[in-house]
Amino acid sequence: MRADGVPDVFRIGPGRLTAGLDSSPRLDYDTHRRVHGRLPRLPIDDLIALAELGDLRGRGGAGFPFARKLRAVIDSAGRRGAPITVVVNATEGEPAAAKDKVLLTRAPHLILDGADLVARALDAREIVVGVAHGGPGERSLLNAVHERGMTDVVRVVRMPDRFISGEGGALVAGINGERPIPPGRKVRSSDIGVGGMPTMLSNAETYAQLALLAMLGVDLYSSVGTPLEPGTVLLTVTGSARRPAVVETPTGVRLREVLDLCDAVVGRGVLLGGYHGKWMPAEAVEQAEVSRAGFEALGGALGAGIVIPLGEGTCPLGETARVARYMAEQSAGQCGPCYMGLPDLARAFGALADGDGHIEAVRRAADGVRGRGACGHPDGTSRFVLSAIDVFAEDIMTHAAYGTCGLPVRGVLPLPAETSRAKAQEAQLSVDWSRCEGHGLCAHVVPELISLDQHGYPVVSTASVPFQLEGDARRAIEMCPALALRLAPAPAEARR
Known part of the structure; x- marks a missing residue:
């Protein structure tokens, strides 16, 4: 790990994206050109053909064919007679990801090469690069823009360093000066993107791969890798x-x-x-x-x-529960499956890790969010959690029998530093039974955390209060006629 927090770079076989990084901490523009050569200018038809022959797909996670994106934005611009903007998604909100940070910090000109190639072919009016606010690659990227003399063409936009900020619609919203969250409805950036205009949006590595494909040519680019997934x-x-x-x-x-x-x-x-x-x-x-x-x-x-x-010496269920809580905190808060469903899923899996939960409760919570969210966050989180049930079945049985597997939770799965600070501040609802009179109002204000028993008295969740429900929890406290409800720091076992 380098001093700036960017991981080391290793490679198997000859370097492509990482060429030159073994001898230079960062490739400035002159060094970049010596290492990678001249970037050709390609008309749009040739660029589409190149992307198809090289089977270039998005590297942000979805794997969508790049050529189809180009065609979609061209068709949209043609129908509307509107200008096109090229957007590079280099936000990388995923805490466990660092490849785009490496490219931004050490090989920024590959990203700009790819974006410039597309912008010229589409006759785009602007290139916008979204980066995480305060991230290690921002200064390197700005320097690269100056080195190329592209300050009048390239705009760098800082985004909050959150998981959902890496979603394409959230990036477009942030560029437009709106709250940077997914739009809540299916909108293709090729139709309605920056400024409401057609937008060609793709991941930072995707643009870097396109630049390599253009400079190497299809045959050389495809000389490594598999025939169906070259490069x-x-x-x-x-x-x-x-x-x-x-x-x-x-x-x-x-x-x-x-x-x-x-x-x-x-x-x-x-x-x-x-x-x-x-x-x-x-x-x-x-x-x-x-x-x-x-x-x-x-x-x-x-x-x-x-x-x-995962390695040895850490509890798989505890590790998964940590991330499930984090993913619930990363909700955009704009739909029920995300706002309330993900905290339910995190609590259900947390109970499983504590040895007093049930697999079916986790499955029910996952069924309540899958396919119902305004974006892919609920589906992705449920996929992650459900896969843990399948892979760690033996650990679940051990926890059910003994309450633990005997291993600590070492925090092997990377999470932002802010999560550790927030963890120390987690709180739990409690009832002062010397005051409670069983009015039951609290269960109506925050039913996600409080239910009523057969006598009308509150049954309070032992889990920590998710940040999304803190406001409701405090309203329940304020509205309690007997002043019997409290919000206190959660004990260590509730925060695990």
Whole structure:
């Protein structure tokens, strides 16, 4: 790990995206050109053909074909007679991801090459790059814009460093000066994006890959990787890795080779695709091939290229419960499945980790959010949690029998520092039974945390109050006629 918090860079085979980084901490514009050569100018038809022949797909997680995005934005602009804006999503709100940070910090000109190539082909009026506010790559990117003399063409927009800020619709909203959350309805940026105009939006690595494809040509670009998924991918390897890094590897390489390079112990499993991804059991790692198809064949997902081996010595259920709480906190708060459903899911899994929950309660909570959210956050979070039930079945039985597996929760799954600070401030509702008169008003104000028993007295959840419900919890306290309700710091076992 470098002093600026950006991981080390390793590679398997010749460097493409990481070329030159073994001898330079950052490629300035002159060094970038010496390493990568001249960027051609391509008309839009040639650019679309290039993206199709190289099977270029989005590297932000969805894997959508880049050529189809180009066609969609061209069709929309043609119908409306409207100008196009090119947007680079380099926000990388996922706490476990670092590949875009590495590109921004050390190879920013590859990203700008790809964006410039698209902007010229589409005759776009502007390039907008979204970055995480205060992130390590912002200064490097701004310097790169100045080095190229593109300050009148490229605009850099800072976004809050939150999980949902990495969603494309949230980025567009932030660029438009609105609250940076997913739009709450299905809107294609190719139709309605920046300023309400057609927008070509893709991930930072995707633009960097496009630049490489244009400079290398299809044959050389496809000379590594698999025939169906040519080229290389960037993987962020953290978790139990003794040498956490961003690894560039051709597709088709065994996942075991990547993990060995980072000196990682698999332990009970590996999380693939990040916190919207899936857990993979340890035995599947030996068979896994690094590619979309390779991971999917074993029930995993490549997603944004996140690989988190769990290692030994930490509780798998406790680790998953930590992330489930974090994901509930990251709700945009604009729909029920996210605002109330994800806290329910986090509580249900937390109870399972505490040994007094039930798998069916977790499944019911997941069923309540899947396919019902205003964006993909509820679906992705439920996918992550449900995969833990499948992979850690033995641990669930152990927790049910003994209340614990005997292992601490070491925080192997990366979460932002703010989460640790927030954890110390978590609170829990409690009742002063010497005062309570059973009015039952509190259960009507915050039914997510308080129910009534057969006599009309409150039954209060022992879980910590999610941040989304803090306002309702305080209203219940204020409205209690007997002043019997309290909000106190949660005990350690409730915050685990």
